[in-house]
Amino acid sequence: MSDALKARDAKDVEDAVRWALAEGKTLEVAGRGSKRGLGRPSQTDLTLDLSGLSGVTLYEPEELVLSAKAGTPLAEIEHLVESKHQQLAFEPMDYGPILGGRFGAGTLGGALAANLSGPRRIKAGAARDHFLGVSAVSGRAETFKSTTHNFNQGVFKLPFVACDTFGRGDGWLEFRVGIDDTELWQSLRGNQESGRF
Numbered sequence: 001m002s003d004a005l006k007a008r009d010a011k012d013v014e015d016a017v018r019w020a021l022a023e024g025k026t027l028e029v030a031g032r033g034s035k036r037g038l039g040r041p042s043q044t045d046l047t048l049d050l051s052g053l054s055g056v057t058l059y060e061p062e063e064l065v066l067s068a069k070a071g072t073p074l075a076e077i078e079h080l081v082e083s084k085h086q087q088l089a090f091e092p093m094d095y096g097p098i099l100g101g102r103f104g105a106g107t108l109g110g111a112l113a114a115n116l117s118g119p120r121r122i123k124a125g126a127a128r129d130h131f132l133g134v135s136a137v138s139g140r141a142e143t144f145k146s147t148t149h150n151f152n153q154g155v156f157k158l159p160f161v162a163c164d165t166f167g168r169g170d171g172w173l174e175f176r177v178g179i180d181d182t183e184l185w186q187s188l189r190g191n192q193e194s195g196r197f
Contacts, residue, residue, distance in 0.1 A: 004047040010135075010143060010173050016048050018141035031071045031107035035114050037099030050109060053173060061086060065132065067176040070109030077108060081179050089180040090127040091118030108175055124180065133176035143173070 005027075007013045020027050028044040030036070032051050051071040058067035061084040068077060074092050081087055092111040096102050111117075117126045124130075135145045 003045075004049045006049045006052055008052045010053075010137065013048065013050070013053075013137045013173060014141050014143060017137055017139065020046065021139075021141060031109045032073075032105045034094075034096045034101050034105040034107070035099065035110050035116070037101070038095070038114065050173075051107070054107075056080060057174060058176070061179075064179050064181060065176060066179055067133075067174060068108050069174050070107065072108050073104065074106045074108060074111060075104045086179045086181050088130070088177065089120065089124040090130050091120040091124070092116070092127065093118045108177070112175055112177075130178045131175065132178055135174040137173065 005012075005016045007016060017027065019025075025045040026043075028042040028047045030047050030049060030051075036042075053069040054071040054073070054076075056066065056068045056072060056077065058065070059080060060066075061081075064086070066077065066081065074088075074094070078088065090111075092106065093116060094103060094106050095116065096105040112127050112131055115127045133146055135143070137143050
């Protein structure tokens, strides 16, 4: 594994990218590394560790929206939304144990960067389908933001394209995702099964 630069905030990410550009170094952008076993190993000079960028920054259960920093553990987010009878609709899978890592090490950033969803993907859509926005640092060390507050505003192009990149190209800082109301889904399913729809 290459040496690591550990970012504590957005300025650290900008500074690391700016330094790498000036020195001609390549960076691997990683959170907790739970998906490193997927694909070919990264061939970079340094790792930009975003695991220090952690925490939920916005949670509005009534609006079904949540924002969190890139290194926020999925387990923390799932616990928070479950307390309000909600869930991440794309049902992110924990790849740590499958790839020889720890259980519960996955982050929101990793789930969205890999666009790896669980079994509900067929019914509820992939991670990218619930991705409402991103704040990131570009490969030119410029911070940018592309976000919307809800699904009806339709400003999805940049977040949608950013999925499946495995974090290559940008240092992601924070994400906004839509969440599902578990009780609402259960009542709709019950109505459908009983013939009320």
